[in-house]
Amino acid sequence: MPARLDHTIVHSRDRFASARFLAELIGEPEPKSFGPFASLPLDGGVTLDYLDAPAEIVSQHLAFLVSEDEFDEIFARMKERELPYWAGPMHEKPQRINHLFGGRGVYLDDPDGHSIEFITRTYVID
């Protein structure tokens, strides 16, 4: 029986600021308070639960598959905010996007140093 990811915890210095950063980029409403979390439900049924970190934050990678139109909207918001972005996951090719797998992709850092990626085509794995 396949298991579907339901939620995961994302450590942050300020849970609402971090959850709001992503919510605003992807055009989602204000994150909700749920216990110690700032919860951000996403399409597909996964919720990101931002938690004020009890210790030093270890950078995670969060990749989001979006449509071409959504990519345009997200990328416009990134540029509007003058956020640094890269074509590669190790901060290669600053202020550029990639065109892997016939789509578009871009990386940026969230306020806690988590690596956020937006792609329009999922990685091809044979």
Ligand SMILES: [Fe+2]
């Ligand atoms: Fe990735």
